[in-house]
Amino acid sequence: MKIGEDRYSRQERFTPFGTGGQRKLGESHVLIIGAGALGTSIAETLARAGVGHLTIADRDYVEWSNLQRQQLFSEEDASLRLPKAVAAKQRLQQINSSIQIDSFVMDVKVEELESLINGVDLIMDGTDNFDTRLLMNDIAQKYNLPWIYGGCVGSYGITYTIIPGQTPCLNCLLGAVPLGGDTCDTAGIIPQAVQMVTSHQTIEAMKLLSGHTEALRDKLLTFDLWRNESMSMGVKHAKKEDCLSCGTHRTYPYLSASNLEKTDVLCGRDTVQIRPGKKQTLNLKETAERLSKLGEGLVESNPFLVSFTTGAQRLVVFADGRALIHGTKDISEARTIYHRYFG
Incomplete structure (x- = not known):
């Protein structure tokens, strides 16, 4: 047996996934917006799983306070203030040299998103703000691309898989469900909340990319690890026919300069x-x-x-x-x- 030949054997032996799912995963291209706590955990999981092409975009650099939860980074990265996208790519290439990894040090806005989505099968949310998420949402609706929303702060986490034409979009959900407004810098965060969110995000990604859409969770998931609380919320009723992002007469408002x-x-x-x-x-x-x-x-x-x-x-x-x-x-x-x- 050649070195690395059995790299994915353990997940291929998982019957619902199998070798067919692994082959499809290897042919997939995932765009990860943000290389912070969520983004690095997503990127590492998908790289180890064998997603064939990862593209990572982030505007920030590594700081010491990141090391508590942003799992791809080292003390050397923080000392050098290395851009997160650069540091993430370097570490991911050490983890899996057989996949393609592209990284971009950029502040992601409309023009940048338009340039990044060519050939992408799925967008993963690793961001820390709703301005960027709403841009991602409109881009996903415009180009009929699924994307997986995730957020966490303190011990709280939330995630939802958005499929254009099938589920409510993020714009539909605004005001309908508690999406929160605190940040890690104001309310703190424990790393387990990050890991829980990204576990749900990446398993949804693997289901979707391997063609097992029937296994996707169709509910919005929230949890609070400290309070031992979790809830799955049916949100299909939140889909709005008059939504300007995904409705009948869509205009993609967050791609407009007036809403940026x-x-x-x-x-x-x-x-x-x-x-x-x-x-x-x-x-x-x-x-x-x-x-x-x-x-x-x-x-x-x-x-x-x-x-x-x-x-x-x-x-x-x-x-x-x-x-x-x-x-x-x-x-x-x-x-x-x-x-x-x-x-």
């Missing part, structure tokens, strides 16, 4: 302004209290804004969700800081 998060570098101020794509209303008192509990910096507030100074940056947020990130002219860095604290 807007960023501007303010002239001469070493500041980036971020405006959410959709109008929102923040409770400034609760926002100040939440940031104060972090103990990471100075929090000041008045009836009109909350100021949060941490390290060399100062984040000022207004009731409409608009924020000024002082201390940087780098739009990508500013967006990372904003989403770190506001999801």
Whole structure:
């Protein structure tokens, strides 16, 4: 027997999957958006399973606080501040040299997504914010691509498999189910919550890619590991015929510039302004209290804004969700800081 010839033998012996499922997996191309906690766990599982082509896109670099849960990264990666997409590819190639791995250090927006989806069979959600997820959702609906949503914070996790033309899309679900708004930086996270979410995401991926769509879970799954709670929720009723992302007269609103998060570098101020794509209303008192509990910096507030100074940056947020990130002219860095604290 040649070295590595039995690499996938244990999952091929799983009767519902078999050698046919493995062959289809090897012919598949999966796009993973985000290489943080979810993205690295997804990528490692699918690489080990033998997905033939993985494409990974992420805008951030490895930090020490990532090592607690982002399983592809090392202390050396954090010391070098290596881009996550680069570090992930290097480690994945050591895990499985027989598959194709493409990585892109990029802030994924509409144009980037359009350039990444050629030949893709499935999109996996490894992101940390709903702006990007809603872009993914519209792209998936536009090109009839399945995608698997996942999120986690604290000990809580949520996941749902979205099949265009069959299931509600993420836009349908907004307002219908509790999708949450905290982040790992504001509420913390335990790694087991990550692993639980990605276990469900990747088993759904393997069912779908191997052609066993009859085995897909058709419900939205939520759980809280600390409270020993879990729930499967039927959400078929949430599918809306008038949904602009997946309905009868779809316009893919989140691919439109009017619904995109807007960023501007303010002239001469070493500041980036971020405006959410959709109008929102923040409770400034609760926002100040939440940031104060972090103990990471100075929090000041008045009836009109909350100021949060941490390290060399100062984040000022207004009731409409608009924020000024002082201390940087780098739009990508500013967006990372904003989403770190506001999801």
